[in-house]
Amino acid sequence: xxxxxxxxxxxxxxxxxxxxxxxxxxxSTGIYKTKPLLANRNVIVLSHNVSQTVADGLFDVNTLLTGxxxxxxxxxxxxxxxxxxIRRDTTIFLMLFPQNLTVExxxxxxxxxxxxxxxxxxxxxxxxLVGSSTHRNRICIDSTITEKKEKLKVCNDRPLxxxxxxxxxxxxxxxxxxxxxxxxxxAMLRRIRKSMNETTFPQGFALHRDDSLIKRxxxxxxxxxxxxxxxxxxxxxxxxxxxxxxxxxxxxATTTLILGDQIGYxxxxxxxxxxxxxxxxxxxxxxxxxxxxxxxxxxxHYLDRQATDVT
Numbered sequence: 001x002x003x004x005x006x007x008x009x010x011x012x013x014x015x016x017x018x019x020x021x022x023x024x025x026x027x028s029t030g031i032y033k034t035k036p037l038l039a040n041r042n043v044i045v046l047s048h049n050v051s052q053t054v055a056d057g058l059f060d061v062n063t064l065l066t067g068x069x070x071x072x073x074x075x076x077x078x079x080x081x082x083x084x085x086i087r088r089d090t091t092i093f094l095m096l097f098p099q100n101l102t103v104e105x106x107x108x109x110x111x112x113x114x115x116x117x118x119x120x121x122x123x124x125x126x127x128x129l130v131g132s133s134t135h136r137n138r139i140c141i142d143s144t145i146t147e148k149k150e151k152l153k154v155c156n157d158r159p160l161x162x163x164x165x166x167x168x169x170x171x172x173x174x175x176x177x178x179x180x181x182x183x184x185x186x187a188m189l190r191r192i193r194k195s196m197n198e199t200t201f202p203q204g205f206a207l208h209r210d211d212s213l214i215k216r217x218x219x220x221x222x223x224x225x226x227x228x229x230x231x232x233x234x235x236x237x238x239x240x241x242x243x244x245x246x247x248x249x250x251x252x253a254t255t256t257l258i259l260g261d262q263i264g265y266x267x268x269x270x271x272x273x274x275x276x277x278x279x280x281x282x283x284x285x286x287x288x289x290x291x292x293x294x295x296x297x298x299x300x301h302y303l304d305r306q307a308t309d310v311t
Contacts, residue, residue, distance in 0.1 A: 074292075093105075101128075237284055
């Protein structure tokens with residue numbers, strides 16, 4: 001039997017005595033929140049022409065283009081998220097008109113939220129469903145009845161002849177498309193049925209009814225009595241350059257951003273904001289129209305830069 005060298009003997013004892021667990025990869029501790037910056041930031045997104053289906057939370061999170069829920073989800077992403085963290089100093093208000101609903105999301109209190117649009121849409125859906133006082137009376141979700149109605153609709157829309165050897169049959173691609181659509185619809189109904197049994201909002205989310213821009217501004221002004229002309233920023237293409245405003249003037253302790261969705265401002269909202277002389281500053285990021293979410297991201301960068309220069 002060959003003799004064991006001293007080096008081999010030492011290596012064997014090292015492997016036995018030293019636990020191997022310390023060399024194993026460890027899981028990430030999850031989402032962490034960024035340290036609060038100097039200013040508290042409020043982001044108000046005015047979303048007009050919102051359908052009643054979206055306001056009731058009865059939308060499919062797999063097709064967010066329907067009802068333009070994707071715009072709302074992207075705004076939440078841009079307002080709250082940074083790399084591997086959430087802005088603790090930011091609150092976003094999604095104001096849905098003409099239903100006069102406002103979804104409030106506080107970065108300080110949010111938990112379990114991911115930056116992808118689908119997860120954000122699920123949280124918005126649950127908030128709207130829990131806060132809706134009429135959806136339980138107006139919507140009766142019965143999967144059996146729904147399936148029968150869809151089958152009846154399919155029968156009515158069925159072409160007379162698809163396959164000459166099988167009159168009235170459907171092609172494989174049509175059958176696959178119908179199965180996919182039915183499964184997506186059934187999954188949406190299951191999510192809605194589950195959310196209807198929920199009685200609490202997701203953590204950090206809240207729903208305000210009978211809300212308006214005037215009421216929301218009054219509420220924010222009550223929280224911060226020192227709102228100056230640079231404390232409330234209204235975004236429009238004809239406004240002053242945002243960076244010039246930030247460089248020339250000192251932004252107040254609380255900064256409120258007001259932006260429209262893909263439609264823009266309603267005439268009543270624009271008239272109210274323009275009339276707030278001394279409180280609302282009209283700013284712009286240039287003559288080119290950007291996405292609402294892009295405006296939020298760029299403004300965060302400017303304010304972060306100013307906060308860094310101050311410190």
